[in-house]
Amino acid sequence: MPRASARHILVETEEKCLALKQEIENGKAFTDVAKEHSSCPSGSSGGELGEFGQGQMVPEFDKVVFNDALNTVHGPVKTQFGYHLLEVTSRSE
Numbered sequence: 317m318p319r320a321s322a323r324h325i326l327v328e329t330e331e332k333c334l335a336l337k338q339e340i341e342n343g344k345a346f347t348d349v350a351k352e353h354s355s356c357p358s359g360s361s362g363g364e365l366g367e368f369g370q371g372q373m374v375p376e377f378d379k380v381v382f383n384d385a386l387n388t389v390h391g392p393v394k395t396q397f398g399y400h401l402l403e404v405t406s407r408s409e
Contacts, residue, residue: 317368320381320407323363324400325349326356333392333399340389346403355398363403382407 323346336349344353346363354363365373370382376395379403384390391401 318382318407318409319367320370320380321367321405322365322377323347323350323404323405324347324358324365324377324402325354326359326398326400327353328355328398330392330394332407333401337389337391337401340401346389346401361363367406378405380404383387 320321325336325346327336332353336353340346340349342403350359350363353359356363358365370378373381374395377400378391380390381404384404386404386407389401389403392399
């Protein structure tokens with residue numbers, strides 16, 4: 317079963333998500349942005365979600381985590397929790 321490690325930032329609005337993505341693209345560290353802005357408890361650890369298997373996260377996460385490029389900030393990704401920026405840090409088949 318495929319497994320991956322990722323980190324994320326969760327915010328309430330798409331606009332906020334896009335603004336934070338711009339900060340990261342302009343050189344601010346993903347982990348710092350997560351600590352400052354993420355409403356998920358993982359924010360305190362830089363957004364780290366650890367390692368998980370396909371199907372353990374919501375479908376919107378799985379689609380990005382198991383298909384899109386590694387070490388790239390993806391999003392906004394909308395889920396029932398809000399808007400996420402996702403960065404896939406590793407993936408194995």
